[in-house]
Amino acid sequence: MIRKLLIANRGEIACRIIKTARRLGVATVAVYSDADADALHVQLADEAVRLGPAPAKDSYLDIRKVLDAAAQTGVDAIHPGYGFLSENAEFCRACDSAGIVFVGPPAGAIEAMGSKSAAKRIMEDAGVPLVPGYHGTNQNPGILEGHAQRIGYPVLLKAAAGGGGKGMRRVDRAEDFHSALEAAKREALNAFGDDLMLLERYVVNPRHVEIQVFCDQKGGGIYLFERDCSVQRRHQKVVEEAPAPGMTEELRARMGEAALRAAHAIGYVGAGTVEFLLDASGAFYFMEMNTRLQVEHPVTEMITGQDLVAWQLAVAAGEPLPLEQEDLHILGHAMEVRIYAEDPDNDFLPATGKLVRHRPPKESESVRVDTGVQSGDGIGVHYDPMIAKLICHGRSRREALAKLDRALQEYQIAGVRHNIEFLRRVINHREFAGGRVSTHFIENFEAEILGQEHQLTPLNCAAIAACLGDRERRDLRAAAPKADEHSPWHGGDNWRCNLASARSHNIEYRGRQVQLSFRHSGEQLHWQCGDMQGEIRPLPGREIALVDGRRMNYSCVQTRDGGSVFIDGTQVEFTLLPPDLGEGGDRAQGLDAPMNGTIVTLLVEPGAQVEKDQPLLVLEAMKMEHTLRAPAAGTVREFFCSAGELVDGGSLLVDFAAEED
Structure with missing residues (x-):
């Protein structure tokens, strides 16, 4: 015990x-x-x-x-x-x-699956289907390139000791092989301390379907059905669901039995996940086995009604599995999304900062939030920037999807950039709603999911005006003397004799700078931004406001340089700009560090003439490499960093001169 x-x-x-x-x-x-x-x-x-x-x-x-x-x-x-x-x-x-x-499992099982190349050989002996590839130890670049030619492009380079997309590169052409190999090896060595690579044929438009297995110390083993984890970016899972859309009972049984063969082949004990690629014909191929609990295990718990952590503790204590295979049944449908501190508008760059607000939706039997943070916590550079996992369950896939979208609308995060809006676009896409997913889903629909313009709407303007009005009232009242609380001079409400109280602010919204003006009339706030105008009246003590006569959910959060407003299921973030006093000249052109990190390598020499989007340097942050590229055609005049140097976010890295038109 x-x-x-x-x-x-x-x-x-x-x-x-x-x-x-x-x-x-x-x-x-x-x-x-x-x-x-x-x-x-x-x-x-x-x-x-x-x-x-x-x-x-x-x-x-x-x-x-x-x-x-x-x-x-x-x-x-x-x-x-x-x-x-x-x-x-x-x-x-x-x-x-x-x-x-x-x-967890015994050391031998971990070692057996720790090397992807060794794992492939074990799986082949166990009769588990494999993708054609090379899983040997000879890492001579010429030998690896020869195997790539034999397998046929596109090929996938994978770190033998890796996971989570680190040390992984798709190579479509022979001329790109060596540069991709060098980058993958470098990233694998940094993440895992091992740069051994394996090659596989790149299966076009596959689905990523994994099987949850569980084995006890007495030789018993079961599978708790499957999860579809096809929607990914950079090989990192974005949406996970169980059961997999379109899965037949016959295919489920074949994949489950193959997963158990894989587990028994290495003497497995505890919770494990066997990951497969599934193609349109129904053929499936072993990818890897994760010898631990998976991030996405809650969807399996939701559809089986079981607590897998409790199972882990029981099995570790020597108890037999609590259920037999025939005792397990699929109950409805569950979906999970990972909420990250990252900027989808900036190539998903991880974000750091203070969580000024972290307010998840209310949990229930069908809505679950797994998180390790709370309001006031900081998101730093040392660990994975995941804020939470949001899991929703429904009687059907359609119901689970509706609950997930509603929960995402209710989720409030302020202080750091996050991916909630991106997640809503993904799950509301017509192809995802129809269950038509593959590992290329985001890539195939990138223009629709990521390419949307952020328009400044009347609702956005009203929300920003309300937040600014609330900020001014709070600050003025806090600063006003308390000698005579009835004096108009001490009211802190911008009172003016014979003149309406009005304010104008320069703000930035999604890269667009505009001027927004507003004035108070009692509890009513009138605003104007360009040709748009309207009014809003927050209801005292309640997170509801009247916006042009409509009652809407409303909540405002002040941040250091702006604010966030949550209104009608939408978050409106803005930055308050200082007044333009006409004193500043043009800022020197250059590239700043997007976040704290370590310079991995400089890719060009000072004085080099470069083309737009040409890679200039590689920055490693949060165990991932980020390539900084030339913003335009021009000249790299000077680097203010060197390989191996730790740099702060916002620091100037490159002095860059763009070509004149």
């Missing part, structure tokens, strides 16, 4: 494990880095132990520090969550040596 559990992780998965453990009567110990000293998972746990500085290698990835924390607190078991040490065979063995239960 497990009486005390240490969670060797952070964020939403740590919070999820702590909540399940508490429900089972198991005491919990959290670990944390300096960046997470006040994190939600630390607050939820019964005890917490500091590991070290913010970088993961000095804290969450340090096996000795985690085991010292376990010894200090006298735990029976360690749950690794996912990421960090969850698929580290050395950590698993260290737990065994210390007499601590590792909540």
